[in-house]
Amino acid sequence: MRVIGLMSGTSYDAIDAAAADLRIEDGQLVLTPLGLLSQPYPAALRASLAESLPPATTTLEQVCRFDTGIGQAFASVAVQAVEQLCGGQADLIVSHGQTAFHWVDEGSVRGTLQLGQPAWIAEATGTAVVSDLRTRDVAAGGQGAPLVSIVDVLWLRGRPGTPVALNLGGIANITVVPAVDDPIAFDTGPANALIDAVVREVTAGEFAFDADGVMAGRGQIHPELFDRLLAEPYYARPAPKSTGKELFHLGYLAEAMTGLPPIEPDDLVATVTALTARTVADAVRAYGGTEVIAAGGGIRNPVLMHLLAEELRGVRLLATDELGMPSAAKEAYAFAVLGFLTVNGLGGTVPSCTGARHTSVLGSITPGAGPLPVSPRPKWAPVGLRLDPGVV
Structure with a gap:
């Protein structure tokens, strides 16, 4: 399955897209890198984010504008990644979005908010999108991080x-x-x-x-x-x-x-x-x-x-x-893996790492222009990750 992972971290300086061919073989998750591209945030959007993220205050109107603007920015990068990294055809896109707030209260995470409406990505590419990956782990009592x-x-x-x-x-x-x-x-x-x-x-x-x-x-x-x-x-x-x-x-x-x-x-x-x-x-x-x-x-x-x-x-x-793992693309590849696990119905967390009560299948799926991606569901979760040579 050809999967594109989209990532923007807490520095919100750029949107990274990493494409990989993913499969499960002999109990191993096999990742073949297909390449990476990175685009800076639109300058006006980045400046507005810098002014509005905590500890600054904002309005629901601005949150709506960010959700749309970030979604459109991610969609633009996704279109490039489909064409340049996947030869015009990807099976799945996985979007981390932009973390806007991580609600921690006395050591417990009560909620987490990643903005970047995935419908813009699905509409622009015609490809199904997995997004909002952190919230399910929080609902299960976890920190929602580090998901990688x-x-x-x-x-x-x-x-x-x-x-x-x-x-x-x-x-x-x-x-x-x-x-x-x-x-x-x-x-x-x-x-x-x-x-x-x-x-x-x-x-x-x-x-x-x-x-x-x-x-x-x-x-x-x-x-x-x-x-x-x-x-x-x-x-x-x-x-x-x-x-x-x-x-x-x-x-x-x-x-x-x-x-x-x-x-x-x-x-x-x-x-x-x-x-x-x-x-x-x-x-x-x-x-x-x-x-x-x-x-x-x-x-x-x-x-x-x-x-x-x-x-x-x-x-x-x-x-x-x-x-063998390109450092510039590691997090984007990691989120590609998480989305791949999701569409295969497999848990994407390690409870001892996030503090959750159990592992969870992560995220929400936004359909693309056609059927949802389907592959033969593995009988068991992978026990290891192997990197195959690819475009690094």
Whole structure:
């Protein structure tokens, strides 16, 4: 089955589309990459999102406009992906949408909202769409995150030691896959969320992120601010847990700086970059990780990766590319897998990773122009993930 996964993370800088041929063979889920494309959000839509997402307030009218505008933006990327990556014919499209709010109350997730009306994608492509994948896990008592954990578990199970999958998006999350015990997954804290917010603020919007870690590399870590940020209670909460920009935003950072003398912009960027490295490494050490396999936009920041390698103190750090999974496309491929599991009636969560009472078949299906995609339903869920050579 040819499946396209559409993904926009908490940095909402671009919409990624990854196409894969997926099948179940001898108990293994086999993924053949067909390619990736990425398109930036329309500038006006991205600016409006930045102004309206938490901690800002908004209106139901604006939510409706976002749901439509994001759906149309995803549809535009989907059309390109069908033509350029799938030769004009895809069997299924899976849309993560754009997370607008993740409602966490005293450690429990009460709800989650991803915007981007899938009807626009189905109408533009004629292809069935699986969307709204997080809510079912929340309804089952889970965190609704990190949903990529099932892919991490299938892919990394059986590797020596205790491999840890790391995603450095707006928020950092890990999946720990021990040889014997149940796997566990959770958000460790901010990754690019605070770094990007600081860069936009101190450059008056001239830059949206710290390209090549230049600012962090020039700066020095501010010890008192660093200690204040590390005192955030979220880090001590037990897993499974999840968080987002509802907590880690510019106002949160400003509150932590209360009473401190002015801090140089480069030092501020260096401090929040070091915060990501420390909190990720602390989480990896807490669960005995023996190697860290990283993906996400943060791996393109050499200063962050250098700091993380130092914090990990000898624990091997590598990118998913070294194991055959394109790091730029990992999350989009993961959501393609989740949609494939859905149309096959298979659970898309690992309860020990999300905290749910049971695994669930995820998402809602929006029909395309023809029949829903049907494949011979497997008798058993896959027990592993194998990558076949493809277009990477």
